[in-house]
Amino acid sequence: TLAAAAPVMAQGFPTKPVTMIVPFAAGGPTDVVARALAESMRKSLGQTVVVENVGGAGGTIGTARVAHAKNDGYTVLLMHIGFSTAPALYRKLSYNQATDFQPIGLTVEVPMTMIGRDNFPANNVKEFLAYAKANADKLSMANAGIGSASHLCGLMFLSTLGANIQTVPYNGTAPAMNDLLGKHVDFMCDQTTNTTGQIKAGKVKAYAVTSMSRLPSFPDLPTLNESGMKDFTVGIWHGLWAPKGTSPEIVAKLESSLKAGLTDPAFKKHMADLGAIVLDDKATPAALDSLVKSETAKWGAVIKKAGVYAD
């Protein structure tokens, strides 16, 4: 029997540039992953992938943009763990996380580092924890808005520290880093895709990592887990989505291009240099879908217990 002709819109997809929405400011960790992936996917798609930064509300504004975009394969979302925490944090989301998206696959997982301004009066994680606890009312912690990875890490940090510290939200941790370098804010928990360069250049003080084990790129940085903050482990996974209803042929094309992009040597080296772990073996709709379901349940319980809401 003749194979059914692919629906017209799938034939030759893509025939024009694809837009990849990044729900945070340019230059931050999510943007770094997106631009590297856009370049490596361009090769297998045969079209440019244009990165568009749509910031605000911890990434939920950019996420909503894709939820409501045409499902023709020409608009995709690169978002991280915040995709799974937003439903618990935002009671009035303008999209339905469970029904408005078509998962394409996981991309990378990125560890986080606890960093302070370069003149912060603590020289190791023990002093940092003691100082933060003793001076909580005088300190400020930056994040990328409620729902961001830096917000989630900060939430876990403050609840295990047993202190409350003023938090300063930005549209991404790129602008947050600028204020940290300018000493307008005291510390933040941010991904190695944004902090590696500044730590190596000595422009910020690094105290600990949030990964289960120490990072090859920073062997002297202890994990928060080994520093007494039991079970403080968070790795920031990033996924790629299209709007719900995108045709299976186009999803398959995006999935195969994602896999090619993740295994591209230049992409792999770039990610390794920044401490990011490439998840090419999980670059499938099913792997992303099942992780979103388990993470949404897990973080929903943590957030409910913390009693934190954005709206």
Ligand code: MLT
């Ligand atoms: C986050 O904290 O969610 C990200 O670092 C935000 C960003 O990519 O700027």
